Amino acid sequence: MKEQFAVDVLICGAGAAGLMLAIDLARRGISFRLIEKAAQPFHGSRGKGIQPRTQEIFEDIGILDRIVAAGGVYPPERLYHNDGSYSDADVMERGKPTSAEPYHLPLMVPQFLTERVMRERLMELGQIPEFSCELVDFVQDADGVTAQLAGKGGEETLRVRWLVGADGGRSLVRHSLGIGFPGKTLGVRALVVDAVITGLSRDYWHRFNDGDMTRQISLCPLAGTHLFQIQGPVPLEGDIELTAEALTTLVAQRTGRDDIQVQSLSWTSLYTMNARLADHYRMDRVFLVGDAAHIHPPTGGQGLNTSVQDAYNLGWKLAAVIQGAPEALLDSYEQERRPVAASMLGLATRLLEAQKHGNMRRGREVHQLDIGYPESTLSQEQPERLDGLSAGDRAPDALIRGAAGHPSRLFNLYKGPHWTLLGYGLDRDAVPSRAGLHIHTFGPHGDVIDEQGHFYEAYEPAMGDWILVRPDGYVGAIVTHENLHALERYLLQVGLGVPGVFNG
Structure with missing residues (x-):
C-alpha cells in the first residue's frame, strides 16, 4: 500500500531562502508547509542588496517590478576626510544593460521589504508561512521524514517526503544531522541599526573614517523607507548600548558632528563576523539552504542572493523527483551549489579586507552573472x-x-x-x-x-x-x-x- 504523506515538503524557515523555495514549489503544484519559529516576519534591513542575477530570478517568478518599486538604486558614496572636506563617488560600477545581460545595477531593497514582496507572491499562489511554528525534532527513513512540530495549537507530528532546513546560521536541522560547519571567526564585531536620523542628506551614503577600524562608521539611507542604516565596527568584547541616545553619542564621536541626531530605532543587531560552510548540503531526505549552509561577512551583498539561488536550484529538482524523475537528480544540488558558496565566502572575506582599508568599490564580481555549473553532471x-x-x-x-x-x-x-x-x-x-x-x-x-x-x-x-x-x-x-x-x-x-x- 502506498504511504500517505501530509505534504511532500516541509520547509523550516520563512526567510528569503524558504520563501523562494515555497514560491517555486507552489508554482509547480507541489504540496508543502512553510513554518517559521519567529512570531512575526523579520523587520530589519540586513540583506539589502539585490544583485543582477537575483533580479533575473525575481523576473522569472513575477516579482521584479514590485522589488524595483519597493526599493531603489544605491546612492553615491560621500566620503568625509579628516580635514573636513569630502569626496563623492559611486560605490557600484554603473555598467550599461545589454541584450544578453539586461540588469547591471544592484538594487537596494531592505530585506524586510524583499521578504514582504515574496510573501505577497506566495499568497497569490495560495500559500502563506506559518509563524510561531517550530521544528522540535525529526527522524528520517528510506521513504520520508517524521517531524515533530510545536506551534500555537500545541505539538504535532507530521509525515513528509522531504525536509528542507532554511533555518539560519544556528540551524536546528544542520545540528540534528550532525553536519559539520567549519570556518573561522574573522575578528570583526559590528553593529547594524535601522534608525530615523536627522541632520544628513538622503542623497548620499555617508562614510566617515574609512580604513580606521576603531572609528569607522557609515550611515546609508535605506531606499523605500524613511530610515537610515547605521553600520560600524565595535570592540570585540564588552557591552554596547543600542539606544537612540547612545547611538547619537557614538555617531558624534566618530563623525565629529553634533548635528546628526538618532531620533528612534526600528531594528538593531550586534554580531561577530564569521565565514563558515557546511560539510554537506544534503543527508538522504533532508537538505540545507541559505544561511543554514553558509554564513559570511555582509561585504559585497552576497548572502541573501546566494540563499535565494540555493532555493531556486533545489526547487525544480525536488519537484521533478516528486513527479517521477530519478532521485539521483537531487545529487546535483550539493554538487552545484556548495562550490558557489565556497567561492562567495572567499569573495566576501576579500571584500571585507578591502573595506578595512577604505576600499568600498564593487564591480562585476558581486553581480553573480558569471556563476555557472560547468563541472555538474547536468552539464x-x-x-x-x-x-x-x-x-x-x-x-x-x-x-x-x-x-x-x-x-x-x-x-x-x-x-x-x-x-x-x-x-x-x-x-x-x-x-x-x-x-x-x-x-x-x-x-x-x-x-x-x-x-x-x-x-x-x-x-x-x-x-x-x-x-x-x-x-x-x-x-x-x-x-x-x-x-x-x-x-x-x-x-x-x-x-x-x-x-x-x-x-x-
Missing part, C-alpha cells in the same frame, strides 16, 4: 564545445522577434517552471513534444527570429545545434542534431524522457 555537450557558451553557463537573454514580427526576449520564452529547447536551423518536430518542455526554433520555418543577431552573438550556435535551457536559467545541454540520442538520454535523466512524466 553535457555532444560533441564538446571548444569556445563560446558552454553547458553549465548562465543562459543569456537576447532580443528576438516572434514569427508574427512582435518584439520579444529569450527570457520571455524561459519564464516559468518549464524547460526550454532551442533549435538552430532545425525542424521543431524533430524532437517529440512532452509536458514540461517548450520547444522553439530559429530558421526559415522557425517560430522565433534572430533579427539583430543577438541570439547568435550570445550563444554562438552552429547550424543543427540543440540548446537545452534548465528551469533555473542555466544551459543544461548542447548537442548537434546528429546526437539527438544524447539529448534523449539527458531528458530521461531529468524526468522529461517520456512524454507526460514530468509536468513542470
Whole structure:
C-alpha cells in the first residue's frame, strides 16, 4: 500500500531562502508547509542588496517590478576626510544593460521589504508561512521524514517526503544531522541599526573614517523607507548600548558632528563576523539552504542572493523527483551549489579586507552573472564545445522577434517552471513534444527570429545545434542534431524522457 504523506515538503524557515523555495514549489503544484519559529516576519534591513542575477530570478517568478518599486538604486558614496572636506563617488560600477545581460545595477531593497514582496507572491499562489511554528525534532527513513512540530495549537507530528532546513546560521536541522560547519571567526564585531536620523542628506551614503577600524562608521539611507542604516565596527568584547541616545553619542564621536541626531530605532543587531560552510548540503531526505549552509561577512551583498539561488536550484529538482524523475537528480544540488558558496565566502572575506582599508568599490564580481555549473553532471555537450557558451553557463537573454514580427526576449520564452529547447536551423518536430518542455526554433520555418543577431552573438550556435535551457536559467545541454540520442538520454535523466512524466 502506498504511504500517505501530509505534504511532500516541509520547509523550516520563512526567510528569503524558504520563501523562494515555497514560491517555486507552489508554482509547480507541489504540496508543502512553510513554518517559521519567529512570531512575526523579520523587520530589519540586513540583506539589502539585490544583485543582477537575483533580479533575473525575481523576473522569472513575477516579482521584479514590485522589488524595483519597493526599493531603489544605491546612492553615491560621500566620503568625509579628516580635514573636513569630502569626496563623492559611486560605490557600484554603473555598467550599461545589454541584450544578453539586461540588469547591471544592484538594487537596494531592505530585506524586510524583499521578504514582504515574496510573501505577497506566495499568497497569490495560495500559500502563506506559518509563524510561531517550530521544528522540535525529526527522524528520517528510506521513504520520508517524521517531524515533530510545536506551534500555537500545541505539538504535532507530521509525515513528509522531504525536509528542507532554511533555518539560519544556528540551524536546528544542520545540528540534528550532525553536519559539520567549519570556518573561522574573522575578528570583526559590528553593529547594524535601522534608525530615523536627522541632520544628513538622503542623497548620499555617508562614510566617515574609512580604513580606521576603531572609528569607522557609515550611515546609508535605506531606499523605500524613511530610515537610515547605521553600520560600524565595535570592540570585540564588552557591552554596547543600542539606544537612540547612545547611538547619537557614538555617531558624534566618530563623525565629529553634533548635528546628526538618532531620533528612534526600528531594528538593531550586534554580531561577530564569521565565514563558515557546511560539510554537506544534503543527508538522504533532508537538505540545507541559505544561511543554514553558509554564513559570511555582509561585504559585497552576497548572502541573501546566494540563499535565494540555493532555493531556486533545489526547487525544480525536488519537484521533478516528486513527479517521477530519478532521485539521483537531487545529487546535483550539493554538487552545484556548495562550490558557489565556497567561492562567495572567499569573495566576501576579500571584500571585507578591502573595506578595512577604505576600499568600498564593487564591480562585476558581486553581480553573480558569471556563476555557472560547468563541472555538474547536468552539464553535457555532444560533441564538446571548444569556445563560446558552454553547458553549465548562465543562459543569456537576447532580443528576438516572434514569427508574427512582435518584439520579444529569450527570457520571455524561459519564464516559468518549464524547460526550454532551442533549435538552430532545425525542424521543431524533430524532437517529440512532452509536458514540461517548450520547444522553439530559429530558421526559415522557425517560430522565433534572430533579427539583430543577438541570439547568435550570445550563444554562438552552429547550424543543427540543440540548446537545452534548465528551469533555473542555466544551459543544461548542447548537442548537434546528429546526437539527438544524447539529448534523449539527458531528458530521461531529468524526468522529461517520456512524454507526460514530468509536468513542470
